[in-house]
Amino acid sequence: MRRWSAFQAGLHEFYVGPYRQMFKREKQDEDDLFMIAVLGEALGVPDPAAYYTAELLPAVWENFHAWHRRIGIPRSPLDHIGCC
Amino acid sequence: MGSLILMIIGLGVMAAGYFVYSKYLARRVYKLNEAFVTPAHELKDGVDYMPTNKFILWGHHFTSVAGAAPIVGPAIAVIWGWLPALLWVTLGTVFFAGMHDLGTLWASTRNKGRSIGSLSARYIGKRGANLFLVVIFLVLLMVIAAFAVVIKNLLISTPGAVIPVWGAIVVALLVGVAVYRLRWHLLPVTVVGVSVLYALIVVGDQIPVVLPESTLGMSPATFWIVALFAYGAIASLLPVWVLLQPRDYINGVQLFVGLILLFGSVLLATLFSATPPEIVAPAINMNVPEGTPSMIPLLFVTIACGAISGFHGMVASGTTSKQLDKETDARFVGYFGAIGEGLLSLGTILAVIGGFKSAAEWNEIYSSFGAGGVNAFVQGGANLMQNGIGLPASLSATVLATMAVLFAATTMDTGMRLLRFVVQEAAEAFKLKIGKIPATLIVLALGLGLTFSQGLGGEGGLRIWPLFGTTNQLMASLSLAIIAVILIRKGRNPITAMIPLVIVFVMAFWAALDQLSSFTDPSDPDWVLFTLDVIIIVTSVWVAVEAIIAMRNARNLPPEDEDAGANADAHADAELTAVSEDV
DSSP: OHHHHHHHHHHHHHHHHHHHHHHHHHHHHHHHHHHHHHHTTTTTOOOTTHHHHHHHHHHHHHHHHHHHHHTTOSSOSSTTOOOO | OBHHHHHHHHHHHHHHIIIIIHHHIIIIISOOOTTSOOHHHHTOOSSSOOOBOHHHHHHHHHHHHOSSHHHHHHHHHGGGOHHHHHHHHHHIIIIIIHHHHHHHHHHHHTTTTOOHHHHHHHHTOHHHHHHHHHHHHHHHHHHHHHHHHHHHHHHHHOGGGHHHHHHHHHHHHHHHIIIIISOOOHHHHHHHHHHHHHHHHHHHHHSOOOOOSOBTTBOHHHHHHHHHHHHHHHHHHSOTTTTHHHHHHHHHHHHHHHHHHHHHHHHHHHHHOSSOOBOOSOSSOSSOOTTOOOHHHHHHHHSOTTTOOHHHHHHHHHTGGGGBSSTTHHIIIIIHHHHHHHHHHHHHHHHHHHSSSOHHHHHHHTSSTTTSHHHHHHHHHHHHHHHHHOOOHHHHHHHHHHHHHHHHHHHHHHHHHHHHHHHHHHHHHTTOOOOHHHHHHHHHHHHHHHHHTTOTTOTTGGGGHHHHHHHHHHHHHHHHHHHHHHHHHTTOOOHHHHHHHHHHHHHHHHHHHHHHHHHTOTTSOOHHHHHHHHHHHHHHHHHHHHHHHHHHHHHHSOOOOTTHHHHOOHHHHHHHHHHHHHO
16 A cells, blocks of 8 residues: 555656746746735835735745845845844 | 577666666766765755655656657667667767766766756856857757657658647646646546557557648648647747646656567567567678768767767756755666666667568668668567567557657757747847747747758758767767866866767767768758858867866866865855856
């Protein structure tokens, strides 16, 4: 039974594996865009919807460090977020 | 000598290569270390870097590198006799391809999973990286043109394959919807999908589709070429889950089924058939048809994939190295990946030399250079399958033709997708922004232009094949030069990389010069291929000079830290991102 499950898992991996990177990268691009929308005001871009996006800040906290490193900023660009 | 003996010799040499030579490479040359923290762990992000089980990773790696090329090359090259092709495939796999594929995987793993283009920027110089883009562009362009002709030939010579080949696209679309949208279980979907594909093969065999003299004002050959490029363009623009992903998956399953059918047929036919397959082709063909180029150096570029291929280095360093769980897994994934491709070529050789009844029949098939090719593989393989497993020859031919076309079509649309990216990147260098559709149209125009430069029916299409092989080998030379430089920098003996490097480079360069004169032949000149050949010769000289300078410099530099890749600083991170974007 365990072997059967392993076979099914291997088959699934054979299907999704080669394209996992592509899908995740696409999702990451969308998340990055969302991050910019949420952090726009904090980064100095006037945002008429800031009142609402501020409420979303806790949702992006967790990914903030990985995001600023990915876009080429080695240290946190916001003084009040000391992630690194 | 029977096919079985050749099969045993071929398998024996490859097995010895894996169990003896790859072990030597792993322990003494690359010094693979189980404790080394691979980029998959060090930089794990669940996107690019992801530790993966070595068997699954081998499956991905193998299906990415294997395609129609290891079938096309050997099927053409046996025109010089089976012995040179067999020697080059077996020894090439063991001492060249295995070394190269394992080496590029190791080099990339030791350098944060960088691509071979990025490694060439680091070890050979920025010019080397630019050169790499040119070479990649040419290889992709030539391969889509050559494969369009290969598929067209098969659809005309095996009309039974028309329904399954185009039906496979519908099957893939339905599999994609079932798995991605409807979230059905993969196993039943696979069973049904593959069963429908094979049912289509049976239907196609019963209802062969032969196009009339003129379809939409085009001859059958021209029509198929245009239809294939149109398909490739549309497929390369669709979201990947719709077609590319399910079609790659079905092809992967097909690849394993095809290998089992081929080797199983040889085995069963030899052991149980009343008329075991005999080799009808000459060991060394002293009476090659007129117009056949000289065996040396052309053999070495006609069989690229299946002996050594630069493309493998791109796959090994582009994606595989980022998923390697332990460094010691590189031996299985890289070296055995090369063995898998060698096996496909070995199966092709067995099919085209043992699948015919007499030497006269074989000579008729190989009446001119490039005439045999995949058609010979389909015919010879079909006879072997009829003999071995009792499947009617016509149905067997449809099975093999469908398999070969699906492989080639996969490469075509993936190639068009990659070319589109190269065109967009090249435009960005000139501060131009080109959208997906205009970039695809540019690729379409270039691909069709190159194919039709050989004649409206793609008559001279396979004339491009050795040139494709030459460019592919040039890419392999560049990868071997990088491996040699790294070995020198680490204070190790680079001889295991230097010998294949010198042989592959000399043969590729010689072949490029040899073809130059054939393209200017007054009776049949080809100025498009001549221009491409000149570019290849110039880049070859460039590679040689850059590589020699890099090796001389490497001797004078202090030995590189064993774990340079693991300990590189944040600056290297930024460099990695910047350069990998280029390639």
